[in-house]
Amino acid sequence: MNCNMRISARGRYALAAMIDLAKNYADGNFITVTSIAYRLGISKIYLEQVFSMLKKGGVVISVKGSQGGYQLASTPHQITAYDVLYPVETSIFDITDDTVKNEAPEIEVAMRNLVFDDLDKAVEASLKRVTLYNLINEAEKQRTDMGYMYFI
Secondary structure, eight states: OOOOOOOOHHHHHHHHHHHHHHHTGGGTOOBOHHHHHHHHTOOHHHHHHHHHHHHHTTSEEEEOSTTOEEEESSOTTTOBHHHHHHHHOTTTTSOOOOSSTTTOHHHHHHHIIIIIHHHHHHHHHHHHHOBHHHHHHHHHHHHHHHTOOOOO
């Protein structure tokens, strides 16, 4: 049986857009939402909402005007998947609601101690291990692997 964590479209788009932004980090230019939306095939309006959350989360900075756009607030080595997802994924990082606290508090504590707390810690640790730099490298590796066709 496969158990998959559900990341919302907002979270997936945020991560993809941040990888795209990170690929251009060395240039030092501010990148427009329009250009990111075009490259990734994502709705500009939807992406603007995502970037608003990322800005509030301190992951990106922005400049308005003709030369404006967004830039990473830190280097791709310093920004983790956790940093990107935390401001936009409200439900994954919420504390699990009590289930049977009043009727069976011992079951509630057992579930929290052995399932929910461990799961929360594992998800957080996993997301904090992966940086935008790692994601850029993996994307480039995949692009290279997909770029060759062998005929026998």
